[in-house]
Amino acid sequence: MKILSAAQTRALDQATIAGQSITSAQLMERAAQELLFWFYGHYGHGRVPADTLLLCGPGNNGGDGLALARLLHGANYAVRVALLPADSYSADWWHNRQRLPAAVPAAEIGAEALPAISADTVVVDALFGTGLSRPLAGLAAAVVAHLNAARARVVAVDIPSGLFADAPQPAASTVVRARHTVSSGLPKLAFLLPQNAEFVGEWEVEDIDLSPQFIADTATPWHYTNAAAVAGQLPPRPKFSHKGTFGHALLLAGSRGKMGAAVLAAGACLRSGVGLLTAHIPGCGYDIFQISQPEAMCLTDAQADFISELPDLSPYQAVGIGPGLGQDAASLAVLRQLLEAAAKPLEKTGQSLPLVIDADALNLLGRHRELLKLLPENTVLTPHPKEFERLTEPARDDYHRLELLRDFATRYRCLVVLKGAYTCLATPSGELHFNSTGNAGMATGGSGDVLTGVLLALRSHAQLPAFEAVRLGVYAHGRAGDLAAAQTGQAGLVAGDIVRHIGPALAEV
Ligand SMILES: NC(=O)C1=CN([C@@H]2O[C@H](COP(=O)(O)OP(=O)(O)OC[C@H]3O[C@@H](n4cnc5c(N)ncnc54)[C@H](OP(=O)(O)O)[C@@H]3O)[C@@H](O)[C@H]2O)[C@H](O)CC1
Numbered sequence: 001m002k003i004l005s006a007a008q009t010r011a012l013d014q015a016t017i018a019g020q021s022i023t024s025a026q027l028m029e030r031a032a033q034e035l036l037f038w039f040y041g042h043y044g045h046g047r048v049p050a051d052t053l054l055l056c057g058p059g060n061n062g063g064d065g066l067a068l069a070r071l072l073h074g075a076n077y078a079v080r081v082a083l084l085p086a087d088s089y090s091a092d093w094w095h096n097r098q099r100l101p102a103a104v105p106a107a108e109i110g111a112e113a114l115p116a117i118s119a120d121t122v123v124v125d126a127l128f129g130t131g132l133s134r135p136l137a138g139l140a141a142a143v144v145a146h147l148n149a150a151r152a153r154v155v156a157v158d159i160p161s162g163l164f165a166d167a168p169q170p171a172a173s174t175v176v177r178a179r180h181t182v183s184s185g186l187p188k189l190a191f192l193l194p195q196n197a198e199f200v201g202e203w204e205v206e207d208i209d210l211s212p213q214f215i216a217d218t219a220t221p222w223h224y225t226n227a228a229a230v231a232g233q234l235p236p237r238p239k240f241s242h243k244g245t246f247g248h249a250l251l252l253a254g255s256r257g258k259m260g261a262a263v264l265a266a267g268a269c270l271r272s273g274v275g276l277l278t279a280h281i282p283g284c285g286y287d288i289f290q291i292s293q294p295e296a297m298c299l300t301d302a303q304a305d306f307i308s309e310l311p312d313l314s315p316y317q318a319v320g321i322g323p324g325l326g327q328d329a330a331s332l333a334v335l336r337q338l339l340e341a342a343a344k345p346l347e348k349t350g351q352s353l354p355l356v357i358d359a360d361a362l363n364l365l366g367r368h369r370e371l372l373k374l375l376p377e378n379t380v381l382t383p384h385p386k387e388f389e390r391l392t393e394p395a396r397d398d399y400h401r402l403e404l405l406r407d408f409a410t411r412y413r414c415l416v417v418l419k420g421a422y423t424c425l426a427t428p429s430g431e432l433h434f435n436s437t438g439n440a441g442m443a444t445g446g447s448g449d450v451l452t453g454v455l456l457a458l459r460s461h462a463q464l465p466a467f468e469a470v471r472l473g474v475y476a477h478g479r480a481g482d483l484a485a486a487q488t489g490q491a492g493l494v495a496g497d498i499v500r501h502i503g504p505a506l507a508e509v
């Protein structure tokens, strides 16, 4: 699913109106109908709020609010409307202002006449949407501050007022703190960034039948990976396949005290359909590893506590390095040798050996940035924000971090998976794909090791191109976490639970 800028969203609006031969008021009515359905879903029979206040601005966001007020009134909600005064109002605002039944109380907001809001009021925030052109000030800011102080349940129309859809707002700007955001058409970039979570609350997108042709023809770096994006991407396992069909992966992982990371990554790799897995681990981990992962083969390093040797790479279709690795100088040398060896094109594919680099291997890269230029094309890096900072620089905010991410992926021609809520995959061509699956229960030790294992398996698969493999792996990892959390609850979830649910998650896609 594409994510468009605010300007593109406005153009989409116009293309839909022209393409479907409808009026803009009809499109607004669609949006308001969807908002009404949202209310039906949340406030079913007997649960209709005693007091619903619609705060309406002067543009089409306010128009949506006025149309919704009429529809809610028709559905027997007790509604009040408060109008933000302006020098001019949009045409569809006027249209819906005139259609508002006289029985609905509608008052103009003034500095001395702020609407009464109690903690029990359900407030619909329809002040500003994608047409926000500057931070809120004056009366608009005063209303929003008044609203936020009331701690009422706020449902934002399209986007919380004061939040830009695709750009940061200055620090200390006044922004509506919504409990729910009900958006039309496509998700907004703002919803996917941690710094906006306090404003956006729970968000959902309602389908208002916007022009699919315009969306298809519009270029954007931002994408949202939902179930449809990955459906059917995992090639079926042919009846006459054998273990060689699905690739032989090598995992370089573990050190004393961190063998669990190797075990988790290996388990995830095996559960993600790899044909064969060999792990190269330090001597201390032999019993631990063989007992917990009998399906994997095991090579032990000459060193007991960390990895100091790079095995012969010729049997493998992909290599993963990093989980629990530690940062010993000998392991750094192994990483360097791996990067040099992997760069040579493989006889079979003519491409470099696929690599997945995680955890301490990323920290080593961060401390020895001269190695970055050795990264073979399409190498997968899976940093969390702190590890990414070590590879680049501290980000001013989440938008700046996205810029750094894009720059890094295009500069080094690699696939970077920035982990977090809405994990963001950056591609060598500069696209950013935000993942839709996963939950806060996955913020637990070992989750990242599991992701490395999943990606290693999918990068070993001969029929999966690099980008598709990584997008699918990130999605399936999150989905496995969601399936696991449904059983354990988020607090009770541990990384091993994710491993156990990867099979069902991959089966779904
Ligand atoms: N795109 C769609 O698919 C649909 C969108 N709908 C809804 O329409 C809004 C966008 O409506 P738009 O009229 O473009 O913009 P807004 O309602 O957000 O606001 C524009 C007016 O607000 C003024 N403005 C902007 N910023 C401020 C500010 N900080 N303080 C005061 N006033 C402000 C702006 O004035 P300018 O001076 O900037 O010209 C405009 O007067 C979208 O979000 C959806 O809710 C459709 O209904 C359905 C399809």
Ligand SMILES: [K+]
Residues within 6 Å of the ligand: 061, 125, 126, 127, 128, 129, 156, 157, 158, 159, 160, 161
């Ligand atoms: K709004």
